[in-house]
Amino acid sequence: MSPHPSPSHHPSPSNPSSARSGPLTGTVPPPTRRRMLLGAGALALGASALGCAPGSGTGSGTAEVRFWSLFQGGDGARLETMLDAVREQAPHLRVTPSTLAWGPPYYTKLAMASVGGRAPETAVMHMSRLPGYAPGGLLDPFDLDLLAEFGVTAADFVPDLWERGIHDGVTYAIPLDTHPVVLFHDTAMADRAGLLDTDGKLRPLDSPEAFLEASRAIAEVSGGSGITYGHVNDDSQGWRIFWKLYNQTGARLSLPQGGPAVVDEDEALRVFSFLAELMDGHTSEPNLTYQSALAGFSSGRAGMLICGEWELPYLLDSVENLGAAPFPTVFEQPGSYADSHAFVLPRQSDPDPERVRAAHEFVALMVRNSLTWGEAGHIPAYSPVTESAEYLALTPQSDYAPAGETPVLDPEVWFAGAGSQFHSDVSEALRTAVTGQGPEAAVEQLTRSLDSWAARTNPSEGVS
Template sequence: MSLTPHRPPPPAGSAPPPSRRGVLLGASALALGSALGATGCSPGPDDARVRFWSLFQGGDGARVETMLEAVREQAPHLRVTSSTLAWGPPYYTKLAVASVGGRAPETAILHMSRLPGYAPGGLLQPFDLDLLAEFGVTAEDFVPDLWDRCVHDGATYAIPMDTHPVVLFYDTEIAERAGALDGDGHLIGMDSPEGFVEAARALAEAGGGDGVSFGHVNDDSQGWRLFWMLYNQTGASLELPEGGPAGLDHEAALRVFEFLAEAFDGRTSEPGQDYPTALAAFASGRSGMLISGEWELPYLMEHVENLGAAPFPTVFEQPGSYADSHAFVLPRQSDTDPERTRATHEFVALMVRNSLTWGEAGHIPAYSPVAESPEYQGLSPQSDYAVAGETPVLDPEVWFAGAGSQFHTDVSQTLRTALTGSGPEAALEELGRTLDSWASRTDPGGA
């Protein structure tokens, strides 16, 4: 769903002028950008220079560095420099400042969920798909549902590197004692609300602890991720027209809240865990299952001896796993050089083609030739949940949603109300008010 007026697509590789949204984002962030050290580099003589910004730290940062080294070996003519910035609002603030002020890197990582707040505002340039195809990357190499989200007004503004969904981790030993595994060691009997609850209770009895752990208290996004995934599994839609009111299916939302209240009833599964507590409970064997993002795989592989993983089960009528995507974008350039544009497209293509390294960290490569390769399919347990990348449940296509947004924080509170507060009915009323409030706000790029 698009909340911005239609505009004709700009020529591939051109730099559309920033809209009111872009100017507002840049102007409101200039002071903060200065505090963050938003500095730019003067163009050098090397037309193959590619400056790359990301927000990957820790283990993910090490994986990206491995990929960068592979690119440097495969394309030594590229002059690649990378910068790692702080995750969250500071990163997106600095990216907006750089794009408006003409100090942007040639390419950067953007969460796909944030694209509706950047592409319409003129903060990004579109990719040249013919040029990208020269380096072995085409639209047909990606899951259609994911690729469609890269497109705004007929132009492609993002190239996905991955999908990173919410999945279900489980202790295979506890699950076997609970009779919850088939002959191949995969979870069974969880394809309905009743089946999920029964399995969680059986796991609690078999393990002597919680059936399932989920950390959402004091977290800015976890509550929204779980609700939005399950709401989409009901087949319901959500309309967020500018000016409101929100078009929420109240019956479907209540089904979700009631199911979760039963699953996290306080007897066999704790309803009020924060993120670190839930992670520690599963890692220490005090919980049979964990609902979390696949990004926790490296930590869990180190701490859980009998680790299994699966896509989140289809509890309601249709499959779907909440997911976002780390995607490459082209921040707006004040002076677009054709040779540097070509070098940037080559760099992005090579990073995507080297994403097996990224898959080893738990993320699902978005580039199908990698995701379908024997090397990736041989990874365990990654290959057991890889199908989740085929049915991603992405954030609504609205300017105020996305990773690190205040919207995530506000709507996540409603799950806390459902599980640890006044219950599902009160959570439904709170969610309706929150969605109406956000829908009523003016899109800064719409005027």
């Protein structure tokens, strides 16, 4: 299995409880083409949109639901299993799935389809990308009363995650999962290194000193590396590990439009200093690529791996004694970098009520059938699934499931999120910290990059 290029996901906004039930209010006006250009975030647009021409129902008692996703490989296979379940449970829905390329191409085409009147009834979006789409009028809101008819309500989700799908008091995204970065480990090595408790679970590594000590102890057992992390050739890995640790310190980051960024430089220095000590070239290597970190752990040359849970299927096939746990609370507050795959309703210029209803039923059925998604490693967002006996019997999924309760998503700004240029730019600071001029220079570099992004104009502002 090739490495998943994703995640996701986070300070949560404060939204009135009334926004999560009752009739729809506060919908945005239809997007102009200029507004769409911004809604697509900082993407380089120009690719032609993919999509089907809109049409009416089939007239045969079925309702069509065109569905776009970016799931390939193992995730794509799990998705097909879920789609088969939906077709069996709701034969009156004619589901037509389309799989598009991950990253900027997907989000460009989704934005252009929404503007061009050729959008599907529903699509998958990373929750972290919502601030670039909902304000620009590229999405239609969900009717929560209609969704509740099909057995799905706000009460079925972790509040912080549900609220990230709300913009201006209206719900635009229904979470399918949380996919956090977790700590994988070889349980046999961890046992020999004295890192397991009496139940055979990884003991808490709840301070910088405990984390570093664990890395050194398991490196002695592996004969190679301790805790390994691949970030060199990945556009997001540097940001992911910094952002979750920065949030664990309790520090806040503000990116007001026009800038400057407000960042706690003392806490940022604390984070980069810790990472430089961890990846010191002795027990943990400082210059691993994503692929080399995976290979080092799966071959037994490293005892632990910091990675997204989306690699679980590959690791289950590669590591005989695989264990996993939520990313440790290294600093003061729990939390791990995460994103969420969510369902959205791309903007329809002339929505067909029959198809709108069918799209709501489809989304509800997909989240209710997300045990299959959990088997692939993702943490289902729908609580009745994660609390079920079937999910709790999955290992090591149930061991890291608590990570879904404290996800750290990207800042809620138009330029952030999965597959963004922002991720690539701010990730450079980690390389400066561990293999360049050091942590102090990394803080300066990060601050400059954050200032630059905050100063950029959101293309959708002031566009009518």
